Amino acid sequence: MDIDYAREASVIEGNPSLKSIEDSISKPLSTKASWKYWLALMFTSSLLITGVVCLGFSFYYGTGLWGNNNPVGWGFPIINFVFWVGIGHAGTLISAILFLFRQKWRTGIARFAEGMTIFAVMTAAMFPLIHVGRPWLGGYLFPYPNQHALWVNFTSPLLWDVFAVSTYFIVSFVFWYVGLIPDFATLRDRAVTKMRKFIYTLFSLGWRHSSRHWQNYEMVYLILAGFATPLVLSVHTIVSFDFAVAILPGWHTTIFPPYFVAGAVFSGFAMVQNSLIIIRKVFNYEHIITLDTLEKMNKIMLVTGMMVGYAYGMEFFIAWYSGSQPEQFAFMNRAFGPYMWAYWIMITCNVVSPQLFWFKKIRRNVFVMFMVAVFVNVGMWFERFVIVVSSLSRDFLPSSWAYYKPTLVDIGILLGSFGFFFTLVLLFAKTLPVVSIAEVKSSADGSQPTHHGGSSHDK
Amino acid sequence: MTNKPIYAVTGLFEKPDEIINAAEKVAYEGYLNYDIHTPYPVHGMDKAMRLPPSTMGYFALVLGLSGAVLALFFMWITTAYEYPLVIGGKPFFSLPALIPITFEVTVLLATCGTVISMLFIFFKMPNNSHPLHDTKFMKQVSSDKFGVCIEAKDKFFDKEKVKSFLLSLGATEVEEIYFDVDDLKNKNKILTPKFSGFLVFVIVLTSAASYATLNIVMYMPPFDWMMTQSRLNAQGTTDFYENHSAMREPVEGSIARGFMPYAFIGQPDSAGKYLENPLEMTEANLAVGKKKFNTYCSPCHDYYGRGESRLKGRFPNPPSLHTDKTRNWPDGRLYHIIT
Numbered sequence: 001m002d003i004d005y006a007r008e009a010s011v012i013e014g015n016p017s018l019k020s021i022e023d024s025i026s027k028p029l030s031t032k033a034s035w036k037y038w039l040a041l042m043f044t045s046s047l048l049i050t051g052v053v054c055l056g057f058s059f060y061y062g063t064g065l066w067g068n069n070n071p072v073g074w075g076f077p078i079i080n081f082v083f084w085v086g087i088g089h090a091g092t093l094i095s096a097i098l099f100l101f102r103q104k105w106r107t108g109i110a111r112f113a114e115g116m117t118i119f120a121v122m123t124a125a126m127f128p129l130i131h132v133g134r135p136w137l138g139g140y141l142f143p144y145p146n147q148h149a150l151w152v153n154f155t156s157p158l159l160w161d162v163f164a165v166s167t168y169f170i171v172s173f174v175f176w177y178v179g180l181i182p183d184f185a186t187l188r189d190r191a192v193t194k195m196r197k198f199i200y201t202l203f204s205l206g207w208r209h210s211s212r213h214w215q216n217y218e219m220v221y222l223i224l225a226g227f228a229t230p231l232v233l234s235v236h237t238i239v240s241f242d243f244a245v246a247i248l249p250g251w252h253t254t255i256f257p258p259y260f261v262a263g264a265v266f267s268g269f270a271m272v273q274n275s276l277i278i279i280r281k282v283f284n285y286e287h288i289i290t291l292d293t294l295e296k297m298n299k300i301m302l303v304t305g306m307m308v309g310y311a312y313g314m315e316f317f318i319a320w321y322s323g324s325q326p327e328q329f330a331f332m333n334r335a336f337g338p339y340m341w342a343y344w345i346m347i348t349c350n351v352v353s354p355q356l357f358w359f360k361k362i363r364r365n366v367f368v369m370f371m372v373a374v375f376v377n378v379g380m381w382f383e384r385f386v387i388v389v390s391s392l393s394r395d396f397l398p399s400s401w402a403y404y405k406p407t408l409v410d411i412g413i414l415l416g417s418f419g420f421f422f423t424l425v426l427l428f429a430k431t432l433p434v435v436s437i438a439e440v441k442s443s444a445d446g447s448q449p450t451h452h453g454g455s456s457h458d459k
Numbered sequence: 460m461t462n463k464p465i466y467a468v469t470g471l472f473e474k475p476d477e478i479i480n481a482a483e484k485v486a487y488e489g490y491l492n493y494d495i496h497t498p499y500p501v502h503g504m505d506k507a508m509r510l511p512p513s514t515m516g517y518f519a520l521v522l523g524l525s526g527a528v529l530a531l532f533f534m535w536i537t538t539a540y541e542y543p544l545v546i547g548g549k550p551f552f553s554l555p556a557l558i559p560i561t562f563e564v565t566v567l568l569a570t571c572g573t574v575i576s577m578l579f580i581f582f583k584m585p586n587n588s589h590p591l592h593d594t595k596f597m598k599q600v601s602s603d604k605f606g607v608c609i610e611a612k613d614k615f616f617d618k619e620k621v622k623s624f625l626l627s628l629g630a631t632e633v634e635e636i637y638f639d640v641d642d643l644k645n646k647n648k649i650l651t652p653k654f655s656g657f658l659v660f661v662i663v664l665t666s667a668a669s670y671a672t673l674n675i676v677m678y679m680p681p682f683d684w685m686m687t688q689s690r691l692n693a694q695g696t697t698d699f700y701e702n703h704s705a706m707r708e709p710v711e712g713s714i715a716r717g718f719m720p721y722a723f724i725g726q727p728d729s730a731g732k733y734l735e736n737p738l739e740m741t742e743a744n745l746a747v748g749k750k751k752f753n754t755y756c757s758p759c760h761d762y763y764g765r766g767e768s769r770l771k772g773r774f775p776n777p778p779s780l781h782t783d784k785t786r787n788w789p790d791g792r793l794y795h796i797i798t
Contacts, residue, residue, distance in 0.1 A: 147753065153544075174570055186601045449478075
């Protein structure tokens with residue numbers, strides 16, 4: 001094959017004109033939804049309603065409806081919380097870290113991934129509130145001046161979580177909105193109906209595509225990416241502190257922060273992969289979200305999958321190497337105890353299944369990669385299940401050991417969280433441009449001046 | 460048409476190379492009040508336009524540093540100064556444990572502050588009545604054309620000269636942009652009855668909703684601060700036991716561990732007579748007393764001892780502490796009541 005490596009490969013296929021990029025991205029916003037869209041929305045919203053009903057029961061009758069028992073006080077709510085926060089991490093990784101590394105292929109998927117971050121963090125944030133049993137008192141988690149002069153405990157990992165997750169949500173939202181402003185302006189100038197025009201005008205803030213603005217805008221975007229990068233690493237690090245700062249065998253390990261971050265990126269990419277494959281098919285974005293992009297995502301999943309696999313192995317090694325008996329017992333119990341079924345599901349899905357991505361044929365096969373990504377999602381959910389449940393159910397005191405079994409209500413709330421997330425994703429796909437118009441235009445072929453300083457002589 | 464004040468003359472270009480070239484020429488001619496409009500950021504434009512580097516980085520630096528200082532100072536005030544609590548035997552101000560929150564607040568303030576100052580201070584947004592909006596020019600540069608806009612307030616501005624200059628650079632379309640006279644007249648849209656009425660409506664609605672939530676809804680089950688609970692009270696009744704008492708009776712003659720019988724049960728007068736206050740009346744003791752009162756007593760007695768607290772009416776109302784009767788009680792009797 002004769003490839004010119006001095007030339008950057010184009011990230012947008014088929015060399016479309018700027019106008020046609022804009023047309024195809026804004027098409028779903030101005031056309032009536034197909035029956036497929038309504039069917040999908042009906043499916044996700046019925047999941048959502050299941051969750052709402054189960055939550056209603058939980059609040060009415062109390063949290064005794066859940067499987068949480070005495071040693072396993074964390075159960076499903078915390079598993080789901082960690083799972084959903086992790087899902088969000090891929091969005092920030094794509095939009096911020098890949099931006100800093102100047103990876104142009106991110107332009108087609110960044111906006112969608114950022115949206116998923118916001119929805120995943122919203123879904124995740126529900127679970128600690130559900131878990132406290134009285135979600136309307138969640139305001140007490142924040143430091144507020146009160147007549148008793150009492151303040152929250154700033155040295156507690158649980159409070160770090162409150163700050164990390166809320167900062168993460170706000171910063172992701174700001175990042176997302178800043179990216180949307182030029183697109184709102186473009187949509188404003190395309191709008192035909194008065195209502196649309198009003199809404200887009202409102203959100204575009206009067207953006208004029210001015211180069212004097214673009215200069216500062218690009219600088220701020222860079223700064224945001226620079227801040228979001230350590231932020232995203234800090235969020236799952238702090239989530240892992242919830243476990244690692246405790247003294248429970250199986251939790252009290254220094255490998256947790258990097259291991260959790262790698263796992264978060266791994267599961268997040270799998271979720272973005274799953275959603276994008278559907279979106280590019282439904283909205284005909286095959287030329288913007290290209291097969292090359294998906295292949296690159298598969299490579300990242302292979303890398304992070306192996307990082308996670310390394311962490312699983314290293315946990316066992318350190319347990320043996322530490323010479324600490326409770327630690328050794330906790331890990332033997334994990335792999336061969338009452339929860340060995342969950343442990344081996346986790347290993348199969350997270351470590352074995354991504355190994356298929358060594359083969360180029362499989363990396364470029366949409367159906368197989370979709371299935372692998374589903375496996376990864378399942379596996380990563382089970383990873384959190386294994387960590388939370390196996391350590392808690394058998395701690396230092398054998399007399400207090402107990403087996404944890406989720407109830408139907410638990411499962412209903414989990415399904416509801418998926419319904420909530422995907423309903424928001426579907427609404428997002430229909431109301432806002434899921435691909436950044438300005439960014440895709442700027443990285444299309446021939447959209448930037450040639451390297452001769454722009455003077456208008458021949459190329 | 461001609462009596463409207465002119466804002467600018469604009470020209471449209473087709474290719475990114477052309478617009479870079481045009482920007483260089485416009486800057487070379489000495490124009491200062493001009494702008495280049497492109498649907499996306501074009502590389503090398505700030506160099507072609509001879510723009511100074513963006514100063515947004517300094518904003519982020521200052522805001523981020525102030526976030527860090529603010530967070531650390533706040534946590535020091537609350538955990539080490541105002542209400543020091545021993546947690547796990549650690550120092551009151553244990554820096555490593557405060558780093559995560561310091562970091563988060565730094566990021567939060569730096570990002571939000573930078574974006575807000577860029578949008579609302581630098582760009583003076585929202586600005587939807589700018590003369591460029593809704594022009595043919597804006598609609599084109601919003602999509603796939605590149606435009607030059609030379610404003611009338613520039614000192615080299617001359618309508619015909621600018622037009623021919625833009626055409627000589629290769630502009631495909633040249634347009635004159637005018638101010639909207641109505642927009643110029645109505646500066647303060649915030650004062651129009653429609654908008655101020657809307658503001659008043661929002662204010663009334665939010666105040667009413669907050670009042671209702673905090674003072675009515677939060678006192679209704681199941682939000683009622685755990686007032687109604689499905690449990691047995693110590694002295695209550697139940698059908699579970701045969702004697703319908705919620706409590707099991709202790710074995711005859713048992714005494715609670717560590718229990719020292721109090722000598723003056725039901726005798727407030729003797730308590731006042733025989734008990735003495737071991738504390739001396741010093742500034743420091745009074746300050747501790749005030750703090751304890753504010754923490755433990757004020758929820759019912761309120762800060763001034765009038766019994767006008769937030770919880771008034773939810774429990775038996777405490778009497779005012781300012782009557783002659785209570786003021787003249789000896790310390791021992793007050794101790795009897797408190798304990």
